[in-house]
Amino acid sequence: MVEVRAVQLNLTPDGIEIILEMVDGKVPQVFTSSYDQTFLADITDTVLHLPEGSEFHSDNPVEGITSVTVKSVDSNHVQLTVKGAVEVPTVEVKPSERGLIFSVILPSKTAVVPPDTPLEQESEIPPVIEPQIDAEPTDEGNKDDIEQVIIGTPEIFPQTSTPVYVIPQEEIQKQGANSAAEVLRGLPGFAINDVGFGADIHTGTYYRGHSINQSVFLLNGRTIGTNISTYHGATDLNSIPVDAIERVELSSGTSSTLYGSEAFGGVVNIITKQGQEVPQLNGLVEYGSFDQSNYRVSYGGSSGNFNFHLGYEEYEASNRYRIPVGAANRDSEGRLFNGDTATSNYFGSVTLELNSRNTLSLDAYKISSRRGLLYFGFPLQRDRLNHDALNVGLSWKTELGSSDNSILRTTLSYNQDYFNTYGPTQQIFYRTGTLNSEAITARVEHQWSTSANNQLTWGFDWQNSSLNGEVLSTNPQLINLNETENRERTQIALFALDTWRISKTLQAELGLRQNFNSEFDSYLNPSIGVRWNVNRTLAMRGSWASVQRNPGLDQLYVFDTVHNWLPNPDLEPETGSSWTAGVDIEFSENLIGQLTYFGSHLDNRLGIRNGKWENIGLVNTHGLEVALRWNITPEFSTFFNYTYTDAQIETGLDKGLQLGLIPYSVGQLGIGYSSAGWEVNLLASYYSGSRRALFNNPGEINTDFSPSWLNLDLSGRIPITRNLGLMVYLENLADVSYEKANRIYQPGLTFRIGLQSNF
Template sequence: MRQQYLLLVLGISVIPILVTQAVRAEVELEETKNSHRVSALQRDRTPKLAQAIIQVTSVQVYSTNTGVEVVLETPAGSLSVPTTQTVDNTLIAEIPNALLTLPDANEFQATNPIEGITEVTVRNIAPNRIQVTITGLAAPPIAEISTAEQALILSTTASELDGTIAEEPIEIVVTATRTEEELQNVPRSVTVIERDQIQEKARFSRDLADILTRLVPGATQPTGRPSNFTLRGRDASIVIDGIPQNTNNNRTFTAPLASIDPEAIERIEIIRGPNAIYGAQATGGLINIITRRPTEDRLTSTVELGTTAAAGGGNSFLVGDSFGYNLQYSISGTEGAVDWLGSLSSTWTGGFFDAQGDRVGNNFGLDDTNTFDGLVKLGVNLDEQQRLQLTFNHYNLSQDSDFISDESIADIPGIQTARLRRLAPGTTVIGSDAGYFFTTTNTTLSYSHENLLGSRVQSQLFYRLFKNGGGIPYDERPFGGTIISNSRGKTEQWGGRVQIETPFNSERTASLLWGVDYIREDISQNFEIFDPEELDASGGLIYRKVDEALFMPPYTLDDLGIFAQLQWQIGDRLTLNSGARYVNLTINTEDYTTFDDGRDVEGGTLNTDDVVFNAGAVYNFTDELSVFASFAQGFSLPDVGRILRRPPEGFTSLEADLDITSPQKVDNYELGIRGVWNSLQVSLAGFYNYSSLGLDLVPLPGLQGGAYRIVRAPQRVYGVEATIDWQADQNWRLGGSASWQEGENDEDENGEFLALNSTVIAPLKLTTYVEHETLPGWRNRLQLLYSGNRSRAFEDDVEGAAIESYVTVDYFSSISLFGGELLIGVQNLFNADYFPVFSQYFAPIYDPLNYKGQGRTISASYRITF
């Protein structure tokens, strides 16, 4: 493992050197032509030769017609152009090869030198390095930097200082609706997660599902494992740069979210509630993941190194098995009409320990895993109107653990806490992977034209390959089975999208978005069979693969969608939109024989189609306050693969016995209010959705063979969600969210609705946070997650026990240090001893799934951009 990291570090270290050598000659020539005045966002690209230390003996702050000027004076020589960054409302400039030597003070400070600027400080932060911080009242000031003989000048612009920002509302533009649209004009509940929030949560978990459950109202609570992720009690559609990550055969599993590392993500937009904007499976919402974008006009590299370890009770404090490590490197730039980005991320996650210091008994957790993610983007601006972009992302997760679930506790009377057992020394898997794995490869070619015959055209071709499998083979013989096996699955998806946005007038107050989507899925899953005689002869140590068998017949799914969406802005206050999508679905499979009972099933082709509609309105009382109402339909197919691999009794023909003529269609009604001020953002929404042919999967007692039964019955889900964020002043930020939902179905169709289980319908979830910039460049944050009680499903005899509440608190700190940022975090700060909702639900069904949550965990990392 250490050798792998060493090779990775050496390889990454060479990349910026090679790229820098290639562009250095051109950069040096270009810089000699430029004046000394450069943008505050640029970096010094001159070769890092040994330089004399320049002393700064005087600091002056002047009010000007355009704002404020900070002048650093030297007795001789010129200061180097500083590197800059912004942290909240503060612009930070760091000047290398410089020393502050004021005659009567160790640092310079000016308080409220002009309206809109609260503080200016100049100080030494390291040997031969000066830091200048300029803090704005409402936003970080934007400055231009000029160098001259014996002086360096930071000139701020008046537009950022005259109070304009403090008075104007924040404008947030979202693209999850397939077009760029201001949040205030979207008649739906939308959550936008920016890159800094993603990075903050990724300090503890690289699992995107875990990150989203902590940030998104209406999402299920964190589970600590790849398990069902729902929004508002239903499935979510996941797209990455337009590529769908859902497949028909992984609806009950979060493989769509195990497709990308947080380091590769720029932004995530979540539309909560059913919709068919991108096609099927969005009966609960849409998660639109946007990968990182190249920087403009400069060559930029970012490196981050970090570690994580358990720090809970018992013997788990900084225990060696709990240590994890991560390394991220990215480089991007622009050269003329070409821009590019490369990003690599490698993470080793150690063992998980609970609050008592015991290993978390999660039999399918993300502990002891290696992940690797590589992202490459190459874009070309063909002219001012046209752009071509190629995106490639490869993600791999694999487990390397000495522990497996202790299945024997299922035989102990009463409810037991899940535990792991160490594999016997010498345990070997031959011919297959000893640890489970996921691999996802996304490739996208996109073309856009901003004005083709008056319309904006966007098109895309994509290919996705997903594979999963591995793990210590499962011996079914003690449980009445006959084989020792594992499963291995593969899904290939390819397709394309074309969408055209046509305005109806020059003001673009009315427009039509129309186009077509096509996706083809090729899905297969096999059993790997292992030799029982060799396993017995070796004392349970040697698992040798001897055969493969058809676990699920290969099948294809073709999804064709034709859509049109009208948007009309009436005056300054009212926005209306409405649209429809025609869907045509085709399933095909060959004749096959079932593995379990050797039944011959006749293949064939099935086809179904439908139309879904949406309509919405937004009324702006003021520029900041609006109300919205919407009706939207979403749809999804049942997991066809799950039906085909273990078909019900009497199932002998795909065409005669599989009914997909009625996919699950969900009608959703939503009403909400939203306020977006510069220092305060609030939202409140209520929703109700109904499906006359809902879909629920219920595990068989004891998870017999991992089997579930499918329930198709009338189903309804309703709830309330609220969010608030308040920037109290330049140092304090606080806020939170609340989401409550309930769901039920009528399995017997007798008018008596019973509660849906708690892995689908999340209990009451409250989050809150408080953040403080204690010193310029030092930010601290506390956040709390409360998961409430839920007894409704227990009272309806749907669950074996009521769900109990729990509370966790996390702490984060970031410190500007040596031109970079030191990141420190403590998850589960008070070492709460609790069971996640997922494990509480399974506790009465199957003890090995009744695992605890992680105890206190600490992390530290250092990130620098140059």
């Protein structure tokens, strides 16, 4: 397997030169073709390992060429696309000691004047970092010929004041993830209890000690979170279609200025797939333990200035596995009861390039999820949860002025989440609760490079959200709480984030977000960040952000008939601040690390007290986050993530205790091999145990912790043909059942096996 480590664009007198730098100068086989105005080069037995990101892209690198793209098609196939403005470019391919050189010759064969703005991988706004200019003459006999070298990925780390973690499509495939929750499990800082077998949304998803409602979740840069805050009404990561995901980006700090003041934890942006130059059909059929079945199909392509990507995904599992005495929802046969799940998802996107400076995009997904609830399984919990969601977003991107240093994005979106829980109360009474949440959101964002050393991102958000809540119980003691509630809320925010490069090594960020809320008036949340590049291999960074999260409409107004929790219209917002400090280190060309201290001060935290939502007090969180990546050889790579979280309750009866369901330590160690379509990946996961805060068995107290556990998973891909592979996953190699969180158990050794294709 040949590894591409960097992409360079060199402007030449005849056009442009594209260099794919390869390890040890190895040269793979190249197959060329063309269609419309596009030249294609398919490079086999090759993997793309750029220092940052999973794709190189450059728009309008020179007159006559509209775009150059280098990306991974699958685990052993890299594709170069050169799109001409009026006709197929003429391209000569030749090997060199550095790798492969693609010389693009323009029809006029006239000298090319280098553009004013250097190109950067996936960078629509010229970065404040100076471009790398190679002033070495290209010919010893002609000292006047200066070659401008445009580096596709000049930076190992994002030039930000907080760490930015990215999981690309290739890593998602290696994980064998069946949900967005499983994808996020591989990121530093996350402790995800409700994932995999026995996944139950009550056990929670936490980032740096904060619940899923205290982070912001985006789809292609727009909010997808609901205005519901009860456990079963939060963002349902187990239902988001994983086959639609191109990559996942995780950020924090000053990102809260741009995307929401409620980001105590962080901002998760899920980027979906777009159509590719060559039409491609992808499919997956997979079966596994406990009646697992997984079907995926997607098709994407382009025609002229139009591209598209459409897909469907379906997953089912009965989850009827044996669990020990004391586990939640253990039936008379000693098996998990009511743990079945079924999801089906439709997703798609279309993009139309109106002209060289205007692009229109539309994407949508439709989710249908049916599952049982487990967490309160004493006696057997029989409640069911139906979740239906629809999200549609329309975006218009335009380049203002005569250059690409000013970009305006306008987005309009609609989001609906329908949650319905229902079931008998100990087979005596019947109860049902419905939360139907809708939101219409508009966003205008302007990214403006005001100078070579300054970039300003500013704009406004507007959202109108509504909630229809219906409560019905046949319990005589609760009939008086049966009701229908219709509530709505309007939120407007003005935001501005300025990034100023003070010197060649020092960068500062200053953000302001002014919020106007129809229920909680107006409030200002500032943020600051700083980054100091000590040298080429070491950088220090830090950030601070003021945050506020308002109570959900359900917490304020709707009785929770499943948990018997009363609403409280007098709730106050959660307020406080979060901060980070850390270093980015390039130990060697193939080994990089990020070390981050994080903390937060959260006052008026929302929780349940005596069966009613209340502001229960203060929580201080401190922690440490470690992320290491090492590309040992072109075939072998490894990573290590570790997070320590001390989330301590400072007031009330639980003063001095760790927040429930949040472990002190989580860690992951993975090692992978990839060559010629063969893949083997070994993943070790560690969880230190978490406090059992609610619904304890007789003899247990709320200071007890669940036991720690260590899990090993093995996955692999066996190529059958160039376009067809056999996928194998073995989970829990030790074959030992363990308590994942608060009496929810993982079964012993399980398997999944399937066929994956792309044509």
